[in-house]
Amino acid sequence: MGCDCSLTTGEQIVCTTCRAEIPTSLNHLQKDDKVKELFFARVNIETATSLFYYEKIGIVQQLIYQLKYNGHEEVSPFLGKWLATNLKEDPAFKNIDLVIPVPVHPKRRAKRGYNQVDGFGKELAAVLGARFRESVLIKKRNTINQAQLGQVKRSDETQSPYELVEKIAPGTHVLLVDDVITTGTTLTLCAKELHKNPNIKISIATMAISV
Template sequence: MFLIKYFKRGYKGVLNILYPRLCLSCNNVLHDCEQDVCHHCLSGLQLTGFDYRENNPVYEKLSAIVNIESATVLFLFDKSGIVQKLIHNLKYNNSPETGAFFANSAIDYLSNPGFFTDIDYIVPVPLHPKKQRLRGYNQMTEFGRNLGNYFGVPYTEKILLRQIHTESQTKKNALQRRENVKNAFKIAEAEKYKGKHFVIIDDVITTGATIEACAETILYNIPGAKVSVLALTMVL
């Protein structure tokens, strides 16, 4: 027994020298006691606590425009840039480990008040098929899959679809963004999902225009549907 333990530790140690595990945010080598993100970066990540507050700013912002059940954001978008780095990693480096890290954070954070208790599907903001083909993945897949597995709810990219390839939103103001994504989405086989509750997941909420358009598309096309929103961070 002792020998097996010893061997395992030694093997792990050798592996760590050959392929050191790196912090998903700063790329420094992780200590044995650290997982995915080093202690320094982890201490810079601040959970929003929005859904434990009476005035939840993301819910207030979105529910003023569209009829949603609940909405929350995991981490504050702050100057340390750690959340931004992780999301950049997720978006441009196809890093499923980062998706899983965010999912574990969400599971720890959201199990309690029951954000996921009466939901039926987890759906990401879809990329246009062309863009997804080019990028090779949707950056929210691993996050959604992990959440779905944990809460026993299907994660699917086959219900909410993008039908128009919208121009980049980065240089547009709130009104232009809303106009830009107004008819961008559609639902596949809407009749099948009558009365279901969807959680739309996204990385960053900026003006909220994209999420609102997704929510409206679901509510408008699927009779009796309900929508909630979960994002990794939000630019307030």
């Protein structure tokens, strides 16, 4: 899906050449963690990471496009497994109890047929020994795709379309997952809802971070 070439034996989703060219980020391993910086003074999180850097053209853009708009749901668990192999021995992610995906509105889910981050989250949960739970948060208002909004509107945190509908036990370490992080607004709003549960910890993992 990165270059339209035929895959050979042992290759999945992307060819070996494209896989070697994809710009991985793994921000939690960097002293200057660009993902975590997005949430400073906005919401309390433990740690944050992204698998890739996202650019408007290139292999990563193609993968996300195929996942979100062309029905290729298999991209989601593929990316989840890729990231999970990098996190399973990392101390910061060893105590994850629960993986929660950013929800999509029911109308959008019905149109697409799936939440594009469910497979991603399920693979992370499986490898990290955590539970996956998609029913904790709901999106109660259908909003314009973030990619279609300007920077100011993307950053609007005054009216959240997300709602907490299930309780989480105190002491739970939640891993909140999404596809592409740009301004961090979506994840901030979701994390704020989750923090309505007392004494929980939240970490974040996404497929990519926009550059």
